[in-house]
Structure formats: C-alpha cells, structure tokens
Amino acid sequence: MKAVLSIARGMYLELFRRKDFYVMLICMLALLSILASQRYFNVEGITRYLRDFGYTVVMLFSFLIAVIVSASQIPWEIESGTIYPLIAKPVSRLTIVTAKFFGSFMTGGAAFVAYYAVFVLFCAAQGEGFSVVLFAQAFYLGILFIAMVSAISLFFSVFMTMSAAVTIMMLVYFFVVNFGDALRKYVLGSEGIQFIFGCGIYYLLPHFDFFDMRIRLTHEWGVLPVWILVAITAYTGVYIALLIFCSSALLEKREL
Amino acid sequence: MNEAIKIEHLFHTYHTGKISTDAINDMTLSVPKGQIFGFLGPNGAGKTTTIKYLLGIFKPKRGTVAVLGGSPSEVEARQKMGYMPENAEYYKYLTPRELLRMYGGVCGLGGTELEKRIDMLLGTVDLIKESDRILKTFSKGMKQRVSFAQSLINDPDLLILDEPTGGLDPVSRKRMRESLLALKREGKTIFFSSHELSEVELISDSIAIVNRGRLLAEGKVSDIVTLKGEKQSLENYFLEIIEEAA
Numbered sequence: 001m002k003a004v005l006s007i008a009r010g011m012y013l014e015l016f017r018r019k020d021f022y023v024m025l026i027c028m029l030a031l032l033s034i035l036a037s038q039r040y041f042n043v044e045g046i047t048r049y050l051r052d053f054g055y056t057v058v059m060l061f062s063f064l065i066a067v068i069v070s071a072s073q074i075p076w077e078i079e080s081g082t083i084y085p086l087i088a089k090p091v092s093r094l095t096i097v098t099a100k101f102f103g104s105f106m107t108g109g110a111a112f113v114a115y116y117a118v119f120v121l122f123c124a125a126q127g128e129g130f131s132v133v134l135f136a137q138a139f140y141l142g143i144l145f146i147a148m149v150s151a152i153s154l155f156f157s158v159f160m161t162m163s164a165a166v167t168i169m170m171l172v173y174f175f176v177v178n179f180g181d182a183l184r185k186y187v188l189g190s191e192g193i194q195f196i197f198g199c200g201i202y203y204l205l206p207h208f209d210f211f212d213m214r215i216r217l218t219h220e221w222g223v224l225p226v227w228i229l230v231a232i233t234a235y236t237g238v239y240i241a242l243l244i245f246c247s248s249a250l251l252e253k254r255e256l
Numbered sequence: 257m258n259e260a261i262k263i264e265h266l267f268h269t270y271h272t273g274k275i276s277t278d279a280i281n282d283m284t285l286s287v288p289k290g291q292i293f294g295f296l297g298p299n300g301a302g303k304t305t306t307i308k309y310l311l312g313i314f315k316p317k318r319g320t321v322a323v324l325g326g327s328p329s330e331v332e333a334r335q336k337m338g339y340m341p342e343n344a345e346y347y348k349y350l351t352p353r354e355l356l357r358m359y360g361g362v363c364g365l366g367g368t369e370l371e372k373r374i375d376m377l378l379g380t381v382d383l384i385k386e387s388d389r390i391l392k393t394f395s396k397g398m399k400q401r402v403s404f405a406q407s408l409i410n411d412p413d414l415l416i417l418d419e420p421t422g423g424l425d426p427v428s429r430k431r432m433r434e435s436l437l438a439l440k441r442e443g444k445t446i447f448f449s450s451h452e453l454s455e456v457e458l459i460s461d462s463i464a465i466v467n468r469g470r471l472l473a474e475g476k477v478s479d480i481v482t483l484k485g486e487k488q489s490l491e492n493y494f495l496e497i498i499e500e501a502a
Contacts (some may be wrong), residue, residue, distance in 0.1 A: 004362025010350055017349035019389065081344035085406060088311045088339035088416070089362045090331045123302050 003091050004099040011103030012110065015069060021111055026062040028115055031057055032122045047126045052218040054119040059142065059214075061115055063173070066108025066146045070153035071165035073100045074251070084255060094248040099152070101244055104150040112146050133223045138213035140229065144236045145211035149173075152206060153241040158250045176208050206239065259322075260414045260445035261287035261310060265331070266319030268305050268469070279305040281469035288461070289413075292440050294460035294477075295449040298498060302469040303418075303449040310416055310447070311339055324414055337362075338412035342419040348392035352383055352402045356392065356409055363410035377405040380435055382428075391446055396423040404432065408439075415439065417448035421455050430477050433459055457490040465494060467501050 015021055033055055038046045077083035086096060116139055123130055152172065156165035183205075187198035210232045215221070258330055268280040279302045287293045292482050297303050308314045310319045312328035326333030346355055348486050353374055360502045367477040378384050381401035391399065407415060420436075436446055456463060457477055464474040473480055481493050 002364055002366060005363045006358045010354065010358040013354060014347055014349040024433065080346070081341045081347055084308075084311060084313065084341045085339050085344065085359070086362065087313055088334060088337060089410070090334045090337075091362055092331055103473075158352070170450075192488055256307070 001039045001195040002246040003089075004036070004102055006171070007086075007096070007099035008103035008106050011073070011100070012106050015065075015111075016095045020068070021065065021114075024065065024111070025114060028057050028061060028118060028174075032118065036122055036125065046126050047123075048218050051123060051127065052214060054122060055138070055214045055217055058112070058115045058119045059145070059212075062108055062112035062142070062146055063149055066104060067153045067166055067169050068105045070100070070104030070150040071157045073104060073154065074157045075160070075165070077164040089256070092248075093251045096252060097158070097244055097248040101151055101154055101240070101247075104154060108146040108150050109143055110224055112142055125168065131220060131223065134217060134220070137224050137229065138217050141211040141213055142238060144203060144232060145208065147240060148206055148208070149212070151240040153245075155243045155250075157249045158247045161235065167238050172206070175204050175209060180205065180207070180209055182187050194223070207235070211238060212233065258288055259286045260289045260291075261285070261447060262292075262320075262322045263306070263309070264307075264320045266316055266321060268302070268314065269428070278469045280309075283466070283469065283471050285464055285474065287445060289445050290443050291461040292436060292446045292459050293448070293465040294456035295447060295466070296451075296453070296456060296463055296494060297449075297466040299356075301466045303466060304481070305419055305469075306466070307339075307416060307449065308475055315336060327433065336413040337381060338407035338410060338415045339406035339418055340415070340417045342422060343396075343444045344399075344403055345400060346391050346399065346406075349390050351388050351390055352378060352405065353387045356405060357401060359409045365410065367490065373409065373411070374449065374481070377394070380408070381405045397425055397428050398422055399433075401428065404435070413444055413446075415446045417446065418448055420448055421450065421452050453489075453491045453494055463490075465497055467498050470486055470501070472497050472501050 001128070032050070034055055036170050037167075038049075074083070077086065084162070087093075120135060153165055156168050160168065183198070183202055183243045187195060187202050190198050216224075257477055263283055263285040266280050266283045267278070270277045270279050280303075283302070283306065285306075295303055295306070304316070309316060310323055312330070312334060315329050321328060323333055324336055328334060329339070347358075350358070356374045356377060357370065360366070360487070362423055365373065375384075378387050383398065383401055383405070386398065391402065394402065400420075401476065404417075404420065407417065421432055424432060433455065436448075439446060440461075459475050462474070462476050463480060465472045465480075477490060479490055481490055
C-alpha cells in the first residue's frame with residue numbers, strides 16, 4: 001500500500017504544478033460568471049441553464065483531466081525511461097498499475113472536487129435554494145465516473161501510445177453516450193447469436209449514463225434511491241478491478 | 257552463493273517483421289559479490305538487453321538469469337537491487353527530495369529513516385542546496401546525479417548502472433568514481449555498462465566485453481589487457497578484439 005500511495009502522491013503533486021488544471025479552472029470560472037451574470041438582465045430560467053451548463057462543464061473538464069493524466073502515465077514512463085528504475089524496485093506490475101490508477105484517480109478526482117465546488121458556489125449564489133442531497137449524490141457519482149474513466153484510459157495506455165489511448169477513450173465515450181441506448185434497443189429486438197453477441201458488447205461497454213445526473217440536477221427531480229447508488233458503486237468497483245487486473249497482465253507481457 | 261549475478265546460456269532474439277536479430281547469443285557470465293564489474297561493448301552489442309534481463313523486464317525463454325540468488329522477475333530478488341538508467345527524464349515537476357521520497361516509498365521505506373537516507377544521498381550527490389528545486393530546472397549532469405541517488409535509496413547490495421558517467425563533467429565524474437569505490441568498500445556489487453573505457457579501467461575489478469550478443473572476453477582488467485603478452489591500454493585491446501570479432 002505504501003508503494004501505491006507513494007507513486008500516486010508523486011502524480012498528484014505533478015498535476016498541481018502544471019498549468020492544465022488552472023487553465024481549465026479559469027475557463028470554467030469565466031464561463032459560469034458570464035452565464036450567472038445573465039440573471040441581472042432578467043433572463044428567465046437562468047438557474048436551470050446554469051445548472052445544465054455548469055454540470056456539463058464540470059464533467060467535461062474533469063473527464064479531460066482524468067483521461068489525459070491516466071492515458072499519459074505508462075507511455076510517458078516508457079518514453080522517458082523511468083519505467084525501468086520503477087520496475088527494478090521490489091514492486092510487482094500489479095502494484096505499478098494500481099498505483100498509476102490511484103494517482104490518476106486522485107488527480108482527476110481532486111480536479112473534479114475543485115470544479116464541482118465552484119459549480120455549487122455559483123448555484124448557491126443564485127439564491128433559489130437547492131437539494132443538498134441531490135447535489136451530494138451527483139458529486140458522489142461524479143467521483144465514480146472519474147474513477148471509471150481513469151481505469152479505462154489507463155488500460156488503453158498499457159498497449160497504446162498516449163494520443164491513441166486518448167482518442168480511443170474519447171471514441172468510446174462518444175459511442176456510449178450517443179449510441180448506448182440505440183444498442184440496447186437493438187439487442188432487445190434481436191435473437192439467437194445476434195442477441196448473445198449484442199449482449200456481450202452492451203455489457204462490456206462502460207455505462208457512463210449511470211453517472212450522469214445532469215437532467216436530474218437541472219430539473220430538481222427527486223433524489224436517487226440508495227440501492228441504485230449501491231448498485232452503481234458495485235458495478236464501478238468490479239469494472240475497475242477487472243481493468244486493473246487486465247492492465248497489469250498486459251504490462252507483464254509487454255516487452256519494454 | 258558467491259555470485260551476485262549469474263547468467264547461463266542466455267539467448268535473446270528480436271523479431272522485426274521477417275527479420276530476426278540475435279541480441280544475446282549463448283551468454284554465460286558471472287559476477288562475484290563485492291566487485292565493480294564493467295560491461296563493455298559497442299552500440300547494439302546486447303548490453304541493454306542483458307540489463308533488461310537482470311532487472312526482470314525480460315524473462316528468459318532460453319537460458320537462466322539469477323541475481324542475488326533469485327530470479328530477477330521475482331519481487332523478493334529485487335529487494336536489494338538498485339538501477340540507474342541512461343538518460344532517464346524523471347518527473348520534471350517534482351523536486352529531488354520528493355522524487356527520492358517516492359522511490360523510497362516504493363521500496364517500503366518511510367518516516368525518519370527515509371528522510372535521513374534522503375539527506376545522506378543528496379549529500380553524496382552534492383544536491384543538498386538544490387533539493388527543493390523542481391527537476392525541470394536541472395542540467396543533464398544534475399539529473400544524472402539524482403538518478404544515481406534514486407538507485408541507492410533502498411541501500412542495495414547489487415547496483416546496476418547504465419552509462420553512469422555519461423553527461424557528467426570531470427568533477428562530477430570524479431565524485432561518481434569515488435562514490436562507486438566507497439560502495440565497493442561497503443561490500444556492494446556494482447555492475448555497470450559504459451563506453452568510457454578509461455573510467456572502466458580506473459575502477460573496475462573485472463570486465464566483460466560483448467559484441468553482437470556474444471561474450472568476447474571476461475576477467476580481471478589487468479589479465480585481459482596482458483592476454484597477448486604485452487600490456488596495452490584497455491581502449492586498444494577493446495578496439496582490437498571488436499575488430500577481430502567483426
């Protein structure tokens with residue numbers, strides 16, 4: 001555990017000394033400030049727009065940080081030659097991959113916490129009140145989303161270059177968000193081998209829709225039942241554990 | 257067990273499309289404990305591939321490799337091993353202290369014991385004043401010294417160094433030489449690859465010369481350079497043996 005935390009801490013420190021995080025934070029502040037200022041011009045329904053847009057920006061920026069940080073870890077270590085002294089230390093590949101996952105997750109998670117805090121402050125400043133439980137649930141699912149994204153990007157980066165891993169991750173995200181529902185409908189309407197094959201793909205793909213609270217937050221729909229949160233947590237945990245295991249097996253086999 | 261490193265009948269072939277290149281061809285080598293061992297060869301001789309076997313990065317398909325009595329692919333065998341790569345670009349937004357803290361943690365060290373060791377190592381590599389500056393601002397030689405410090409963080413019994421003096425100025429080179437000799441006096445085994453033959457001659461107890469994956473010569477420096485009767489410089493001997501094998 002000490003090895004995992006040491007590597008993860010190093011990654012975390014690196015991010016907060018780089019400019020990426022601050023650039024996105026400033027962009028977000030600027031965008032939300034412009035949107036929030038519309039209230040003074042009596043634009044109707046601005047609180048909903050602010051929540052909708054703010055939540056999307058928080059998720060997008062945190063997603064980008066998590067993908068870039070996690071997809072760059074292994075390829076960068078190989079390119080810079082630092083993977084060798086790390087492998088020479090008394091740690092297994094599983095420990096290295098787990099540490100890289102935790103580092104990426106901590107970094108992406110910290111960025112998400114900062115962005116989400118800004119978003120909540122902007123929402124609170126509207127003076128219309130909001131459901132704390134609902135916002136807390138959205139926050140929790142956002143954290144799980146970052147963990148999932150970090151694990152998938154890291155998995156791709158074990159056998160791809162950084163740019164390829166980032167591109168594939170973006171494509172997977174785009175496909176799941178835009179065609180996930182269509183795939184589900186197709187699978188439900190199919191039979192035999194097509195059904196089995198379709199089910200395989202459907203359940204293999206990460207369900208990013210599980211974590212999306214945008215509409216619920218925007219329209220102040222009720223809070224999620226606890227069992228759904230528990231189920232999503234279990235799903236995320238199993239998915240991440242499998243990805244870490246597969247990533248370490250691939251790294252073990254890869255000729256560095 | 258008197259050997260720190262034992263390689264027996266090791267083979268390695270790289271495959272690029274339909275082309276196969278033998279990087280290591282039936283290599284048998286042993287390095288006794290407590291020695292400074294120079295591993296020499298021109299570019300593409302198989303030095304780095306051999307080092308990758310010693311680090312457990314490659315697992316032997318043909319032949320055997322043992323370090324400190326165990327297989328390097330096992331975590332236990334790497335407990336007392338340190339490695340300094342050639343020209344590694346460490347995490348540029350970390351300070352040397354943070355970097356050493358990270359590698360120390362990876363080796364299971366922590367608390368005041370680790371902090372004391374970090375201070376000691378930063379002193380050894382003469383980077384105390386720069387210990388809180390980020391690595392991005394460091395020169396190549398300074399990075400090389402940080403790299404040397406990280407290789408010693410777990411107080412290894414076996415130290416594997418890839419071109420340790422490359423990029424160092426004469427003063428740093430001398431300090432590195434002194435550090436290696438001090439480590440030897442502590443009973444450590446040092447295995448290093450180098451192109452700097454004069455450096456090798458100055459500090460090595462034994463050497464091995466490889467080319468195209470084959471071991472061409474192995475033994476004490478003094479014995480090797482006088483093999484053909486008259487004593488000559490290691491550089492002349494090295495050039496001669498490489499040309500003969502070509």
